Amino acid sequence: MSNAPALELRGLWRKFGDKIAVSGIDLVVPAGSFYGLVGPNGAGKTTTLSMATGLLQPDFGTVLVHGHDLWVNPIEVKGMLGVLPDGVRLFDRLTGEQLITYAGLLQGLDRETVAARATDLLSALDLTADATKLVVEYSAGMTKKVALACALVHAPRLLVLDEPFEAVDPVSAANIRDILRSYVRSGGTVIVSSHVMDLVQRMCDHVAVIAAGHVLAAGTVDEVRGDGSLEDRFVDLVGGRVSGEGLAWLRTSSA
Amino acid sequence: MVAHLVRLKLTLLRNALRRSPWQVVGLVVAALYGVVALAIVVGSMVVLSVQEPDIRGLVTVLVGSVLILGWWVVPLIAFGVDSTIDPARFVTFAIPRRSLLTGLALAGVIGVPGVATVGAALAMAGVWWRTPTALVVGLLCSVLAVATCVIGARATTSAASALVTGRRFREVMAAVAVLPVIVAGPVLGRLTSGAAITADVLEHVADLLSWTPFGAAWAVPGDVAEGQWGLATARFVIAVATLAVVAVVWDRSLAHALVNPAHQKVSSKGRGLGWFDRLPATPLGAVTARCLTYWARDPRYALAVAVVPVLAVVLYIVSPGGGVLLLIGPLAAYLMGWGISADVAYDGSAFWTHLAAPLRGTADRLGRVIAAGAIAVPAVTILVVGSALVASQANAIVALLGLSFGVLLTSLGGSSILSALVVYPVQLPGESPFQTKQGASTASVVSQLVGWLAVMVVCLPEMILALLAVRGGSVALGWVTLVVGVVLGAVLLTIGVRVGGRTLDRTGPGLLSKIMAFA
Numbered sequence: 001m002s003n004a005p006a007l008e009l010r011g012l013w014r015k016f017g018d019k020i021a022v023s024g025i026d027l028v029v030p031a032g033s034f035y036g037l038v039g040p041n042g043a044g045k046t047t048t049l050s051m052a053t054g055l056l057q058p059d060f061g062t063v064l065v066h067g068h069d070l071w072v073n074p075i076e077v078k079g080m081l082g083v084l085p086d087g088v089r090l091f092d093r094l095t096g097e098q099l100i101t102y103a104g105l106l107q108g109l110d111r112e113t114v115a116a117r118a119t120d121l122l123s124a125l126d127l128t129a130d131a132t133k134l135v136v137e138y139s140a141g142m143t144k145k146v147a148l149a150c151a152l153v154h155a156p157r158l159l160v161l162d163e164p165f166e167a168v169d170p171v172s173a174a175n176i177r178d179i180l181r182s183y184v185r186s187g188g189t190v191i192v193s194s195h196v197m198d199l200v201q202r203m204c205d206h207v208a209v210i211a212a213g214h215v216l217a218a219g220t221v222d223e224v225r226g227d228g229s230l231e232d233r234f235v236d237l238v239g240g241r242v243s244g245e246g247l248a249w250l251r252t253s254s255a
Numbered sequence: 256m257v258a259h260l261v262r263l264k265l266t267l268l269r270n271a272l273r274r275s276p277w278q279v280v281g282l283v284v285a286a287l288y289g290v291v292a293l294a295i296v297v298g299s300m301v302v303l304s305v306q307e308p309d310i311r312g313l314v315t316v317l318v319g320s321v322l323i324l325g326w327w328v329v330p331l332i333a334f335g336v337d338s339t340i341d342p343a344r345f346v347t348f349a350i351p352r353r354s355l356l357t358g359l360a361l362a363g364v365i366g367v368p369g370v371a372t373v374g375a376a377l378a379m380a381g382v383w384w385r386t387p388t389a390l391v392v393g394l395l396c397s398v399l400a401v402a403t404c405v406i407g408a409r410a411t412t413s414a415a416s417a418l419v420t421g422r423r424f425r426e427v428m429a430a431v432a433v434l435p436v437i438v439a440g441p442v443l444g445r446l447t448s449g450a451a452i453t454a455d456v457l458e459h460v461a462d463l464l465s466w467t468p469f470g471a472a473w474a475v476p477g478d479v480a481e482g483q484w485g486l487a488t489a490r491f492v493i494a495v496a497t498l499a500v501v502a503v504v505w506d507r508s509l510a511h512a513l514v515n516p517a518h519q520k521v522s523s524k525g526r527g528l529g530w531f532d533r534l535p536a537t538p539l540g541a542v543t544a545r546c547l548t549y550w551a552r553d554p555r556y557a558l559a560v561a562v563v564p565v566l567a568v569v570l571y572i573v574s575p576g577g578g579v580l581l582l583i584g585p586l587a588a589y590l591m592g593w594g595i596s597a598d599v600a601y602d603g604s605a606f607w608t609h610l611a612a613p614l615r616g617t618a619d620r621l622g623r624v625i626a627a628g629a630i631a632v633p634a635v636t637i638l639v640v641g642s643a644l645v646a647s648q649a650n651a652i653v654a655l656l657g658l659s660f661g662v663l664l665t666s667l668g669g670s671s672i673l674s675a676l677v678v679y680p681v682q683l684p685g686e687s688p689f690q691t692k693q694g695a696s697t698a699s700v701v702s703q704l705v706g707w708l709a710v711m712v713v714c715l716p717e718m719i720l721a722l723l724a725v726r727g728g729s730v731a732l733g734w735v736t737l738v739v740g741v742v743l744g745a746v747l748l749t750i751g752v753r754v755g756g757r758t759l760d761r762t763g764p765g766l767l768s769k770i771m772a773f774a
Contacts, residue, residue: 055610057764074760078613085611088604088771091545093552101531105541106612114536134552150608 004067006031006158006189007052012061014047021047023213024061029158029191029206031066034184036204036221037193038230040238044213045193046086049162052191053083065158079107082156084147086163086193092136096127096146099135103150114153121149124179126172140167148176152183159183159190165199177203197231211238256350260358264365282367289371293378300378304385312477315379316461319400319473322372326404327411356406356506363405376401379473386480392487393476396494400472403498410501413508465490468497538614542622543629546598550630555601555681556594560630563587567638571645580646581725584639584659589710591631592666595623596706599759600678604770610763617756620671624752627667635659650733654724657736661717664744666710668751675759677702678766680773713747 007029014022022044029035039045050056052063054074063070070077091099097118104114122128125145130138135146144167151159159180165173180190180203194200200207201221207230208218216237217224225233235241272279296318303311345355363369380393464470472494478487530544550556567583599606609619639655679702711718717740724732759766 053611055607055764056768075613075615078611081611083607083611085607088607091549091602091605091608093549094545098528098531098548101528102541102545103608103612105531105536106538106608106614108538108613109536111536 004031004064005029006033006066007160007191008062008064009048009052010062010064012048012051012063013059014044014051014056015059021213022051022058025210025213025215027208027215027218029189031189032184032187033189033206034180034204035189035191036200036207037191037210038195038197038200038207038234039193039210041195043210045210046162047213048210049160049191049193050085053081053085053160054078055083055085079154080157082151082154082159084144084151084159084161084164086166090135090143090147090150092138092143093134095132095134096138096142096149097122097131099146100149100153104153107154109154117153117155118149121152124175125149126175141169141172144168145172145176152179157188159188161190161192163194164192165194165196197229197234201225201230209234209237256354257358257361260355261361261365264362268365285367289367293371293374296375297378300382304382308386308477308480311382311480312465312474313458313461315382315477316465316470316473317457319376319379320464320467320469322375323400323404323407323469326368326372326408352506352510356502356509359409360402360405363409364401369405372404373401380476383476383480389476389480392479396472396475396491399494399498403468403472403494403501406498406505407501410505410508414504466493468493468500471497538612539618539622539625542609542614542619543625546623546626547629550626553601560591560634563590563634563638566590567642578646578648578725580642581648581651581655583642584635584655585662585721587638588631588635588659588663589666591627591634592663593670593703593706593710595627595667596670596673596703597679597681598623598670598674599766600674600681600770602770603681604767606763606767606770610767615756616675616759616763617752619759620675620752620755623674624667624671624748627670628663631663631667632660635663648725650728650730651725652733653730654721654733654736657733657738657740658714658717658721659740660737661740661744662710662714664741664748665714665751668744668748668755669706669710671748671751671755672758673702673706675755675762675766678769678773713743716743 005028007027009025009027012022012025013020025044025048027048037045037049047056051058051061052070054070054077057071065077065080068077068080091102094102100118100121101114104117105111109117119128122131125148127142127145127149130142135143138146144164148161148164151161164176168176180192184190192200192204204221206219207221207224209216209224217233221230224230228236272282299314303314364373376397377394380390380397383389383393461470465474471490474490475487475494478484478490530547531541534540534544550560563583566586567580570580570583570586602609636656636659639659640652643649643652643655717736720732720736720739723729724736
């Protein structure tokens with residue numbers, strides 16, 4: 001199964017009440033790729049990633065991680081996944097160090113490995129000084145970073161990161177990008193969702209554009225963007241630019 | 256602006272009803288209670304209205320005082336104040352505080368308790384229909400009293416939550432502060448049980464109450480009917496002053512809350528890895544360590560533990576030296592065992608950590624059970640031995656231990672299944688303990704009731720054995736109870752963890768999406 005893609009989504013559907021959030025998404029993420037997932041607000045990115053990581057049951061469809069069906073063998077497959085969801089709480093009454101340890105132990109690592117990796121991750125993400133603080137006292141950016149450390153601690157084969165750079169300061173973001181790049185160079189696969197086209201264009205080698213629960217375009221970044229920038233191509237695909245002057249009253253200058 | 260806030264409250268109510276049929280059921284049940292209570296009040300007021308004026312005054316003052324006291328105190332101990340319209344949501348809008356206060360107060364009347372209170376207050380004014388002046392004054396005073404009810408409830412809860420938020424375990428202090436209130440009932444009962452309540456005593460109490468914030472407004476129309484204008488004026492001043500004071504208290508705490516949003520400071524630093532270092536480095540050990548850490552650090556768990564000594568004190572006061580105190584062991588066992596029945600809901604969306612990991616449902620269940628058991632077993636043992644010694648029934652210890660451990664193990668097993676099946680909105684860590692959650696009540700009440708019944712039924716063998724052993728003073732039967740309680744409990748716990756674990760493997764993602772939908 002070594003040739004199987006890192007992640008393959010086949011015909012994923014998910015409905016919330018009357019609203020169809022994801023309608024038949026097919027996506028192939030090649031092993032060793034740095035894959036960007038972009039789309040407007042409410043496009044179904046988070047829903048798709050939740051279904052791809054075992055956090056949300058799809059109504060229909062299959063999720064294959066390195067050729068193994070996630071929803072058939074969840075225990076076996078979840079060990080290969082590192083997950084950073086967006087918009088969820090953490091066990092924030094633990095200290096940063098305890099939280100990373102918890103994530104590592106849940107993945108079945110032994111005590112020494114967890115301790116060593118927690119120390120490495122804390123220093124790589126510039127959290128060493130706050131390791132003994134409770135996570136509830138962390139700022140938004142620090143919380144994001146400690147959640148990322150939890151996703152990395154068991155050295156997964158596939159990393160699925162939902163909005164990993166939101167609220168993270170530029171220096172930490174650069175450090176995280178370095179970590180992710182070297183992880184991909186060593187054979188790992190990363191999927192990130194983001195709103196920032198520029199970042200995806202610079203960082204990722206593959207990209208998929210999602211809107212209204214559909215994949216509008218997918219492939220290598222160069223294939224998808226063609227001659228223009230990714231942002232232009234994105235706006236072409238998704239539409240919704242409001243032209244003209246607009247909001248004429250929103251001018252405070254009295255000149 | 257005031258009309259906007261009232262309309263907002265109505266819209267929120269309508270949307271909540273549209274969202275879930277359970278909300279409708281809950282509202283209908285509450286409305287039935289309200290209608291029945293209102294019918295009783297109105298009926299008795301009709302009868303009362305043809306009695307002598309001094310009897311009318313007596314009853315309206317007593318009933319009215321209970322009404323106001325209830326509005327002020329009950330949200331502190333039981334249901335919390337409705338938080339659908341949270342003042343904090345309006346921080347960014349430039350609403351004059353006066354309109355905000357008026358609007359929130361009026362919105363507070365919308366709902367079953369508010370409507371029932373308005374009805375009752377009007378009925379109590381109607382008692383004075385034979386004296387037109389008193390009727391007019393009575394209607395005015397009823398409006399005053401209803402305002403005192405609603406605004407007083409806001410004032411007591413916001414003042415109390417200002418006291419208790421701030422530092423960790425302040426919530427626990429709130430529970431301890433409530434102790435005198437809980438204890439007051441039984442104490443009064445004991446004090447009055449000797450002397451039968453005579454009309455004389457009631458008259459005395461009513462007379463006293465009519466000079467307090469609780470009774471003053473209700474006493475005014477009676478004074479007017481008797482032509483005592485001096486008394487009427489004095490009591491009216493008290494009633495108006497009361498309303499002014501609670502309005503100012505609410506205004507102040509609201510003003511403070513608007514610019515200092517509730518922020519729980521958890522300034523303690525963890526040292527080292529704590530339980531994670533002491534327990535085996537396995538997924539099960541990790542879950543146990545996490546739960547133990549939470550029992551100490553999360554006020555919601557600490558509160559469950561803090562209730563137990565309060566209960567012991569109440570039982571002791573109800574019958575000092577009597578057999579009732581012996582119930583504390585089994586009761587505490589049930590409370591602490593059932594304490595993890597909403598564990599997944601307490602995790603909130605942080606539960607994803609378990610879902611994303613290759614963690615089996617049984618390990619999740621067992622870890623939570625071990626953590627709760629590690630706290631409950633010593634606590635229950637101490638309570639059983641202590642209560643038996645205080646009640647000088649040392650030979651009941653073995654039987655009571657059997658019953659208590661049986662109940663503890665069984666309710667832990669029941670919790671393991673229930674919390675894998677149902678989640679309902681609970682307070683997030685750090686939220687005011689005086690807020691109720693929309694939609695929490697019905698689902699939680701139904702599931703608690705069903706769970707309670709189920710645990711009772713499967714615990715019957717050790718209950719009957721324990722009753723026989725304690726009644727007959729038979730130590731041998733006590734040992735039988737211990738063996739039956741522990742063995743039967745262990746079997747039921749094993750079943751509970753197995754079934755709960757398998758259920759959780761299936762329901763986990765569904766539970767998480769439900770929790771996410773609450774937020």
